[in-house]
Amino acid sequence: MDNASTRDAIKTLALQLLIQQGYRGLNFRDIAEGLDITRANIHYHFGNKQMLVEEVLTDYVEGTLAALAGIWMTDRSFATKLDAMIAYSKDRYRRQNPPGTSGRPWSLISRLRQDTDLLTPAGREALQRFGVEMTRILRSSLEDAKAQGEFSASLPVDDVALQLTTLASHATPITIEAGGFERLERLYLSYANLVLQAFRPE
DSSP: OOHHHHHHHHHHHHHHHHHHHHHHHOOHHHHHHHHTOOHHHHHHHHSSHHHHHHHHHHHHHHHHHHHHHHHHSSSSOHHHHHHHHHHHHHHHHHHHSOTTOOSOOOOHHHHHGGGGGGSOHHHHHHHHHHHHHHHHHHHHHHHHHHHTTSSOTTOOHHHHHHHHHHHHHTHHHHHHHHTSSHHHHHHHHHHHHHHHHHTOOO
């Protein structure tokens, strides 16, 4: 592999290991053995564990926000957008929980919130940015839905955006506790139904 391919491969495997094992469980030996490279090679590309985790986490947060913006910042209906978000989350869940398995972590954001004290300042900022930007995306989408007449003018946009962000931020613990994805899906749909019923256009 050339340098760019090696760097990308290190980040890809580090992402998988971080989701599965968390910050404390990640070590350069497992990455080196998994890719048949030396630990010195990993140090060459990233310096140390904190810097590798910072880059993987930052990329993951930016990729997730871009995907969610692509779902919510469209002219589709609120219900259709929510269905798309559920499908996006379910795909991520299934990558880490293939058929016959359940209860495994599947979000790097959720996983590394348990290890914020070990992250670099930039890593902690990335985690904080996710919540802020997610709320902003949802707020904008809800304002658009209200303007298009999907909701009444009394819709409390800030409250709904905050509650949906909180639900998204706690998605992984919900699926782990429930032993599957179904409860999370029901929570999203039941909350959306409450909002749609309570704030029907007048």
